[in-house]
Amino acid sequence: MSPSFEQKAKHRLRVEKREDLCWPFALSAPRKALLAWYLRHRRALPWRLLWAETKDPFVVWVSEIMLQQTVIKAVIPVYARFLQLFPDLRTFAAASEQDVRQAVRGLGYYRRFAFMHKAAQQLASSGSDWPTTFAGWRALPGVGDYTASAVSSIAFNEPAAVVDGNVERVFCRLLDLREPPNAPALKRAFQVMAKELLDEKNPGDFNQALMELGQTVCTVSQPGCKACPIKSVCLAYARDSQSLAPAAKLKGPPPMSVRMKLILLRQGNMIGLVERPKQARFLGSTAGFVTLLETADGEVLGDGWSGAPVHAKLHKLSLKKGEILGSIRHSITHHRIQAEVQLVDGETAGLPVTWLAAVDVERHLISNLDRKAWTLTRSILSHKDTKRDKSSPGARKSKPNVALFAD
Numbered sequence: 001m002s003p004s005f006e007q008k009a010k011h012r013l014r015v016e017k018r019e020d021l022c023w024p025f026a027l028s029a030p031r032k033a034l035l036a037w038y039l040r041h042r043r044a045l046p047w048r049l050l051w052a053e054t055k056d057p058f059v060v061w062v063s064e065i066m067l068q069q070t071v072i073k074a075v076i077p078v079y080a081r082f083l084q085l086f087p088d089l090r091t092f093a094a095a096s097e098q099d100v101r102q103a104v105r106g107l108g109y110y111r112r113f114a115f116m117h118k119a120a121q122q123l124a125s126s127g128s129d130w131p132t133t134f135a136g137w138r139a140l141p142g143v144g145d146y147t148a149s150a151v152s153s154i155a156f157n158e159p160a161a162v163v164d165g166n167v168e169r170v171f172c173r174l175l176d177l178r179e180p181p182n183a184p185a186l187k188r189a190f191q192v193m194a195k196e197l198l199d200e201k202n203p204g205d206f207n208q209a210l211m212e213l214g215q216t217v218c219t220v221s222q223p224g225c226k227a228c229p230i231k232s233v234c235l236a237y238a239r240d241s242q243s244l245a246p247a248a249k250l251k252g253p254p255p256m257s258v259r260m261k262l263i264l265l266r267q268g269n270m271i272g273l274v275e276r277p278k279q280a281r282f283l284g285s286t287a288g289f290v291t292l293l294e295t296a297d298g299e300v301l302g303d304g305w306s307g308a309p310v311h312a313k314l315h316k317l318s319l320k321k322g323e324i325l326g327s328i329r330h331s332i333t334h335h336r337i338q339a340e341v342q343l344v345d346g347e348t349a350g351l352p353v354t355w356l357a358a359v360d361v362e363r364h365l366i367s368n369l370d371r372k373a374w375t376l377t378r379s380i381l382s383h384k385d386t387k388r389d390k391s392s393p394g395a396r397k398s399k400p401n402v403a404l405f406a407d
């Protein structure tokens with residue numbers, strides 16, 4: 001007898017909820033083995049050392065925000081700089097927006113730091129203690145499930161389980177699930193299963209152990225199963241199917257192509273930076289080069305900044321007098337940007353410009369897009385300087401930062 005409509009619907013619901021998923025092994029032994037492995041092999045990352053030394057939740061919070069969508073290697077130097085400038089919650093809360101942006105320059109996704117700053121001000125002005133629970137952290141501006149679980153478990157021993165991309169991969173392999181690890185139903189099931197697996201006596205270390213296993217042993221390609229503390233319960237290891245589990249991630253909508261012009265203003269040896277308006281579509285409130293969004297035909301779009309006519313005027317000037325230095329590619333969230341970099345002499349088109357010596361420009365640039373444009377500019381102009389030096393008879397070697405912008 002074929003299944004009724006009701007039976008089919010029930011089955012679909014069960015599959016969507018992934019009620020079929022459960023741990024096929026007793027949890028106590030792998031839980032213990034994973035924690036012991038972590039306590040022995042964990043990397044001495046700066047935030048771990050600082051937390052062990054200070055027991056200040058601030059140092060945990062800062063690291064968790066910085067590590068969102070950002071690799072550890074990029075975070076380490078910025079983390080050190082940030083804590084040197086803002087060693088505690090109160091100093092951070094009292095800082096200006098500009099100082100915060102400067103402190104985190106190069107990390108990208110600046111909205112997370114704007115939210116963090118807002119949350120710090122909220123905490124500092126309330127005068128209350130740190131939130132200690134998952135719910136308390138989740139209520140702060142810009143704090144999602146992941147950050148709330150991570151900070152409350154590490155800093156306050158809250159039994160909140162963390163599930164990130166690394167944990168999803170480990171779970172898929174333990175269960176030999178050859179499915180996209182980010183499928184919504186799987187994500188929900190993993191959250192429940194992570195809670196079951198969690199060591200409630202030591203949730204902070206256990207959460208870090210699972211993530212560390214995914215980062216250093218159960219890696220995307222070529223997992224180091226021989227060194228894995230939980231290989232005895234791993235189905236993918238037993239079946240030698242690590243390359244099949246998980247399947248490729250579900251992809252979101254295709255990225256959107258964006259064309260823009262980045263215009264570097266120059267006056268003699270000085271380079272001009274401008275403050276992008278808050279409402280700019282990209283990189284709002286960051287100091288950088290003049291940015292004009294364009295259509296595929298090179299027409300300036302009104303929404304590039306605020307649509308003010310002054311920018312169109314500048315665009316016209318750049319067409320007449322600008323020197324095209326080249327183009328760069330850059331990704332911001334779901335946008336793939338192609339930006340033409342131009343140098344314009346002696347014009348500001350009425351924009352409020354901060355003039356800086358070439359040596360000072362880099363440390364004032366917040367976004368990686370501007371940094372790429374600046375690297376291109378330096379390399380092109382240095383090359384020109386070198387050629388000019390070689391071709392002028394009797395010329396001595398130029399000093400890069402002085403000659404770079406001296407015409």
Ligand code: SF4
Nearest residue numbers: 218225228231234237
């Ligand atoms: S045994 Fe291999 S595949 Fe399984 S969890 Fe460990 S590292 Fe990953």
